[in-house]
Amino acid sequence: MSVSLFDSFLSGGEMIALFDDAAIVQAMLRFEQALAQAQADEGLLAPSSARAIAHACAVSLYDIPALIDAGRRAGSLAIPLVKALTREVALADADAADRVHWGSTSQDVIDTAMVLATRGALRLLDDGLRELSGHLLRLAELHLATPVLARTLLQPAQVSSFGFKLAGWLAPLVRARARLRQCAAHALQLQLGGAVGTLAAMGPRGMAVAARMAAALGLKVPLAAWHTQRDEWVRLGLEVALLSGSLGKVATDLSLMAQGEIAELAEPSGAGRGGSSAMPHKRNPVSAMIALAAAIRTPQRAAALLASMGQQHERGLGNWQAELAEWPGLFLSAHGALRALNEAFAGLQVDRARMLRNIDALQGLVYAEAASVHLAGAIGRPQAHALLEKMSGATLAGDRQLADVLAEAVQSDAALRERIDPVQLAALFDPVAAALPARRLAQQQLRALREDMAHFNDTLAYPE
Numbered sequence: 001m002s003v004s005l006f007d008s009f010l011s012g013g014e015m016i017a018l019f020d021d022a023a024i025v026q027a028m029l030r031f032e033q034a035l036a037q038a039q040a041d042e043g044l045l046a047p048s049s050a051r052a053i054a055h056a057c058a059v060s061l062y063d064i065p066a067l068i069d070a071g072r073r074a075g076s077l078a079i080p081l082v083k084a085l086t087r088e089v090a091l092a093d094a095d096a097a098d099r100v101h102w103g104s105t106s107q108d109v110i111d112t113a114m115v116l117a118t119r120g121a122l123r124l125l126d127d128g129l130r131e132l133s134g135h136l137l138r139l140a141e142l143h144l145a146t147p148v149l150a151r152t153l154l155q156p157a158q159v160s161s162f163g164f165k166l167a168g169w170l171a172p173l174v175r176a177r178a179r180l181r182q183c184a185a186h187a188l189q190l191q192l193g194g195a196v197g198t199l200a201a202m203g204p205r206g207m208a209v210a211a212r213m214a215a216a217l218g219l220k221v222p223l224a225a226w227h228t229q230r231d232e233w234v235r236l237g238l239e240v241a242l243l244s245g246s247l248g249k250v251a252t253d254l255s256l257m258a259q260g261e262i263a264e265l266a267e268p269s270g271a272g273r274g275g276s277s278a279m280p281h282k283r284n285p286v287s288a289m290i291a292l293a294a295a296i297r298t299p300q301r302a303a304a305l306l307a308s309m310g311q312q313h314e315r316g317l318g319n320w321q322a323e324l325a326e327w328p329g330l331f332l333s334a335h336g337a338l339r340a341l342n343e344a345f346a347g348l349q350v351d352r353a354r355m356l357r358n359i360d361a362l363q364g365l366v367y368a369e370a371a372s373v374h375l376a377g378a379i380g381r382p383q384a385h386a387l388l389e390k391m392s393g394a395t396l397a398g399d400r401q402l403a404d405v406l407a408e409a410v411q412s413d414a415a416l417r418e419r420i421d422p423v424q425l426a427a428l429f430d431p432v433a434a435a436l437p438a439r440r441l442a443q444q445q446l447r448a449l450r451e452d453m454a455h456f457n458d459t460l461a462y463p464e
Contacts, residue, residue: 007332010293015335018120019328021064027113028081029057030217035104035192038212042205044103049096056088078106103194103201103209107227107315111191114327115219118236119188119462121331122180125243126461128338129177133170133453135345140166140446144439147431148264148355149366154256158366159359159431162350164438167445169253172246174452179239181461187236188462190214193225196314218464228311230323240330241302247337248295254344255288264355268347287344294333301326301333359431363395364402370428371406378419403429 003016017023033054040050062084070080082101090097101109144163149156192210193199199206214221226232257265267285304326308319359366368388375384391409395402403426410416410425427433 003332007329010290011332011336012124012339015121015124015332018117018124019331021068022059024113024117025062025064025067025077025081026059027116028078028109029059029085030116031104031109031112031213032082032085032101033057034213034216035101035209036099037216038209039099039102039202041212042208044202044205044209045099046095049093049099052089052093052096053085053100055092056085061088076106076110078109082106082109103199103206104192105195107320108191108193108225110324111227112217112219114324115188115191116217118327118331119184119218119464121335122184122188123462124335125180125240125331125338126177126456128335128342129173129243130453130457131342132338132345133173133177133449135342135348136166136170136173137446137450137453139163139345139348139350140170140442143350143352144442145432145435146350146352146355147359147435149358149362150438156358156362156366158369159434161435161438161442162355163446164435164442165253167442167449169250170449171445172249173243174449174456176239176243176246177456178452180236180243181456183232183236183239184462185220186232189220189222189226189232190217191222191225191227193227197225197227199225227314228316228320230309230311234305234309234323237305237327237330238302240334241298241305244294244298244330244334244337247291247334247341248298250341251288251291251295251337254341255285255292258283258285258288262354262358264351264358266349266351267344268349285344287340290340291337294337297333298330301330305330356431363400364429365392365395367429367434368392368402370434371402371425374425374428375420379416401429 003011008016036045036050036053039045040047062081067077067080067084071077074080086097086100089100140163142163143166144161146162147159148162148165150158150160150165190210190213192206192213194201194206199210202209211221213219254265254267256262258267266283267287269283305323308316308323308326311317311319372381372384372388375387378384379387387409388406391402391405394400395405398405407422407425410420410422
């Protein structure tokens, strides 16, 4: 697979290498080697023939651009590859050449190669999720008591805890890590069915050959070929798409909080990172940009996977090929987003003072609900709500603080003065105290997330 300049810009070299042309062809040759060895172990092939085939299964022996060109005419990359492999084997063992690819079909080779590449891709995603989850957990625990504005509909709403916000970013990533592992346990399976999925050419030993191949390749043995039953495979792809969406959510919030007018967060700087070719003062959130690009591109790929599922009869025409073309892009985008956000959160700058200034700049109006609830206990909810509406208007009109306006209103009203404790009223406007409910919830959430993360970190994912 060749990628464009801009794909490379948004992706990671490690992931590109897993799906590049040479890697996929080598994975196809690995299938052929495993097939020959399994057939030899079952007495369907001479051991010497299996050795001759294995010796020829090195990607360096083949002209990949020529194979791709021939594959376009043949309708499958596997057809010219098998022909080239057969020629190579014939140079050493003519009898072995007659048994190359025996009992298999093109889709068996290509699907299994994609499964092998995908297993490596999932390892990279798991490593990236482990790193990013660790950054978010560390920051969340550090900022449990840090007050920050919660915003709804892009407007200031109430005071929350930055640790609570971080926990909200972390939780979907921990869930994604779990679901990817669960889906992979079903989807990372051998494809071996022969011409129409029945293993007819190998007779009663077909399933035994499949079991040996699956063991050699470290894959699950399917109950039957899944040539046109793509549900488990597509479900895995959709989980990768969901991961990109969750990373896009983190990137969205990061980019908004890094805006100059807000300036509560900043990505690491230095070495030309986030600069502008025209404006020296700019500090662009480039990690968020890459993750957002991944999130924007992913829905179309996910839709293509779903659209490809209606594959005709026992071998799809066009839809399987579309799925193959879309598949790597999902992993390239997700991995690129993970790499970018790991760079950002490894050195994320959190401006607590600016968070407080942004709260204070709202004249105490973000505490209006808490004040209304407190007053309702003394004068009833309708009266409390009406009073806070009036006091909020006076606060804005006089460019004052709601706490001062409300305190004056209480002192000027004998009935309110008797029922309202001014010390308790003033405490409602303390940002640290206002963030306490969010802090409590975050502590509870982080305990559960920490346990899940420890379990994942202690468990080997996607073994060979």
